[in-house]
Amino acid sequence: MRMVESRATLTVSYIxxxxxxxxxxxxxxxxxxxxLKPAAQIVQSPLSLPNPIRWENxxxxxxxxxxxxxxxxxxxxxxxxIVLVCTTCSLSAYVLARKKVAxxxxxxxxxxxxxxxxxxxxxxxxxxxxxxxxxxxNVFGVALIYTALYSPFAVMLLRTYFIAVPKELExxxxxDGATSWQVFSKVMLPIVSxxxxxxxxxxxxxxxxxxxIATTFLQKADKVTAVIGFYLLSGQYSSDWGEIMAAxxxxxxxxxxxxxxxxxxxxxxxxxxxxxx
Amino acid sequence: xxxLYLVPTLIINxxxxxxxxxxxxxxxxxxxxxxxxxxFSGLDNFRALLxxxxxWSALTNNIIWTxxxxxxxxxxxxxxxxxxxIVRRGSNFFQVVYFLPVVxxxxxxxxxxxxxxxxxxxxxxxxLDRMGLPVANPLAQPSTALFGVATVxxxxxxxxxxxxxxxxxRQVPQEQIEAARIEGASYGQMMRYVLLPAIRPTxxxxxxxxxxxxxxAFDFVYILxxxxxxxSSEVLSTLAYRHAFYDLNVxxxxxxxxxxxxxxxxxTFFYVRLQTQEGEQ
Numbered sequence: 001m002r003m004v005e006s007r008a009t010l011t012v013s014y015i016x017x018x019x020x021x022x023x024x025x026x027x028x029x030x031x032x033x034x035x036l037k038p039a040a041q042i043v044q045s046p047l048s049l050p051n052p053i054r055w056e057n058x059x060x061x062x063x064x065x066x067x068x069x070x071x072x073x074x075x076x077x078x079x080x081x082i083v084l085v086c087t088t089c090s091l092s093a094y095v096l097a098r099k100k101v102a103x104x105x106x107x108x109x110x111x112x113x114x115x116x117x118x119x120x121x122x123x124x125x126x127x128x129x130x131x132x133x134x135x136x137x138n139v140f141g142v143a144l145i146y147t148a149l150y151s152p153f154a155v156m157l158l159r160t161y162f163i164a165v166p167k168e169l170e171x172x173x174x175x176d177g178a179t180s181w182q183v184f185s186k187v188m189l190p191i192v193s194x195x196x197x198x199x200x201x202x203x204x205x206x207x208x209x210x211x212x213i214a215t216t217f218l219q220k221a222d223k224v225t226a227v228i229g230f231y232l233l234s235g236q237y238s239s240d241w242g243e244i245m246a247a248x249x250x251x252x253x254x255x256x257x258x259x260x261x262x263x264x265x266x267x268x269x270x271x272x273x274x275x276x277x
Numbered sequence: 278x279x280x281l282y283l284v285p286t287l288i289i290n291x292x293x294x295x296x297x298x299x300x301x302x303x304x305x306x307x308x309x310x311x312x313x314x315x316x317f318s319g320l321d322n323f324r325a326l327l328x329x330x331x332x333w334s335a336l337t338n339n340i341i342w343t344x345x346x347x348x349x350x351x352x353x354x355x356x357x358x359x360x361x362x363i364v365r366r367g368s369n370f371f372q373v374v375y376f377l378p379v380v381x382x383x384x385x386x387x388x389x390x391x392x393x394x395x396x397x398x399x400x401x402x403x404x405l406d407r408m409g410l411p412v413a414n415p416l417a418q419p420s421t422a423l424f425g426v427a428t429v430x431x432x433x434x435x436x437x438x439x440x441x442x443x444x445x446x447r448q449v450p451q452e453q454i455e456a457a458r459i460e461g462a463s464y465g466q467m468m469r470y471v472l473l474p475a476i477r478p479t480x481x482x483x484x485x486x487x488x489x490x491x492x493x494a495f496d497f498v499y500i501l502x503x504x505x506x507x508x509s510s511e512v513l514s515t516l517a518y519r520h521a522f523y524d525l526n527v528x529x530x531x532x533x534x535x536x537x538x539x540x541x542x543x544x545t546f547f548y549v550r551l552q553t554q555e556g557e558q
Contacts, residue, residue: 009363009464010363010364013360013363013364014364014367016356016357016360017357017360017361017364017367017371020353020357020371020374020375020439021371021374021375023432024374024375024377024378024432024436025374025377027378027386027389027390027393027394027432028377028378028381028389030389030393030394030401031385031389031393034393039399042399043398043399045404046393046394046399046400046401046404047401047404084289087285088285088286088289089286091282091283091285091286092282092283092285092286092287094282095279095280095282095283096283100279100282101279101280101283107283107287108553109549109553111286111290112548112549112552112553113545113549114290114294115548116486116489116541116544116545116548117294117298117538117541117545118492118493118514118534118537118538118541119493119495120493120495120513120514120517120518120530120533120534120537120538121297121298121301121534121535121537121538121541122293122294122297122298122300122301123297123521124297124301124304124517124521124527124530124531124534125296125297125300125301125304125531126293126297127521127522128311128527129297144289144292144293145293147289147293148289148290148292148293148294149293149294151286151289151290152290155286180278180279184282205380208382209380209381209382209383211382211383211384211496211500212495212496212499216522227382227384227385228384230382230384230385230388231384231500234384234388234392241392241393241399244388244392245389245392245393248385248388248389251382251385252381252382252385255380255381255382256377256380256381259373259376259377259380260373263369263372263373263376266376266380267372267376267440267444270379270437270440270441271440271441271444
């Protein structure tokens with residue numbers, strides 16, 4: 001928008017936005033600040049600058065939250081979920097976007113409805129079923145649950161990318177004698193790959209951060225995710241807030257770095273399903 | 278042939294979501310501890326639920342929660358988004374900052390607020406208290422616990438709405454805004470007559486999602502207060518969870534889950550209607 005605003009309007013706007021930024025950043029600043037302090041200094045004041053900086057918080061947090069195990073679990077879980085969601089959902093999103101099956105309306109409708117299905121509606125039988133099958137404490141079992149949980153969102157988002165591809169491209173490939181599988185894998189997939197990357201980022205973030213399912217289905221201390229490792233550390237094993245904040249920082253930093261580096265994709269993807277032009 | 282493309286998604290969905298969801302419906306009418314064979318018990322679970330005062334306070338809390346989230350974060354999001362539209366310069370920076378709380382894991386957000394802000398020993402509240410400003414830990418009082426938890430969720434949530442509203446506002450036709458400005462519209466008039474009507478579908482969608490999500494609120498309540506003190510911050514999802522995994526009364530948990538789903542279903546109906554309408558345009 002090319003609006004020439006008066007100085008006063010601009011000043012007021014920046015003040016409001018600044019207050020918003022302060023609200024968003026204040027707890028994050030506390031997190032960073034206190035991760036560097038010994039517990040005694042935090043009790044004196046959570047707002048004071050660390051003096052001296054206590055780097056041991058990070059090594060203690062790393063061992064006590066069993067991060068060398070739980071980070072691997074988190075990576076395995078997020079990675080498996082990303083692969084499962086991206087493969088299965090690009091297939092179904094393509095078929096639904098191009099109306100390749102007569103029942104496309106029913107399935108689109110069904111998946112839309114399951115986007116909003118409460119976890120509580122299926123978690124209880126699922127838990128006892130998983131327990132019977134010995135799938136508790138199995139990250140791949142949890143990856144399967146995440147896949148079901150995030151698929152409807154992924155299908156809906158990918159569908160919009162497939163719809164945007166001009167039909168002529170597909171038709172041209174078919175005339176050239178490509179099989180329908182070749183049309184999908186050689187023509188469509190490369191074009192929608194930005195969409196797949198966006199889905200992968202958002203699904204990865206969600207699986208990395210997820211709490212309810214992870215805490216229910218992963219119970220052994222060496223099978224949990226990094227986030228649950230942090231939950232156990234802060235709830236049971238430690239009351240040293242310097243160490244707890246250091247553990248939090250270790251989990252948050254990779255996420256924030258990735259988010260800032262890929263902000264356009266994250267925001268576009270998250271808003272993609274919600275903004276109608 | 279193309280039908281096969283749908284199979285993996287649907288199989289996973291049926292096994293993880295549909296079949297267990299149907300089982301939940303059945304279990305709501307059964308007595309089951311999770312181990313022995315379930316026995317049919319008719320409407321007993323629902324009767325027990327309705328007779329339980331905690332269920333009613335949990336339901337009330339969910340309704341209060343919905344009310345808070347329909348107003349506060351949406352208002353904050355709209356205000357900030359419209360300011361982003363005005364300033365233009367730096368809007369990307371503010372957008373990223375506002376979105377940061379959204380990408381931080383709920384457990385971490387909860388612990389930062391609990392230990393660094395609310396805590397009377399290690400938090401900012403405790404420090405203010407020692408300086409003579411009488412502020413108490415809201416999570417420790419039955420009258421304020423729910424609001425203490427809601428504040429944390431608000432902090433985590435409003436930036437998401439701001440970013441979505443900003444994306445919608447940027448698509449409002451330039452001419453409409455220019456015309457209103459030439460007419461000398463104030464900020465309030467601009468919002469009321471131009472911007473808000475233009476992004477009405479997005480606001481509606483976010484309000485429907487807010488209602489659905491409000492009845493699913495779990496993480497922050499469970500981590501911060503476990504529904505306490507004295508069940509004062511209990512919501513339906515933590516109540517159901519407690520019944521299933523602490524009391525091993527799965528039947529009653531399933532009944533509570535059905536109540537949650539009922540509210541979700543109303544929201545889902547409007548959500549699907551809105552989404553398919555948009556899709557057909």
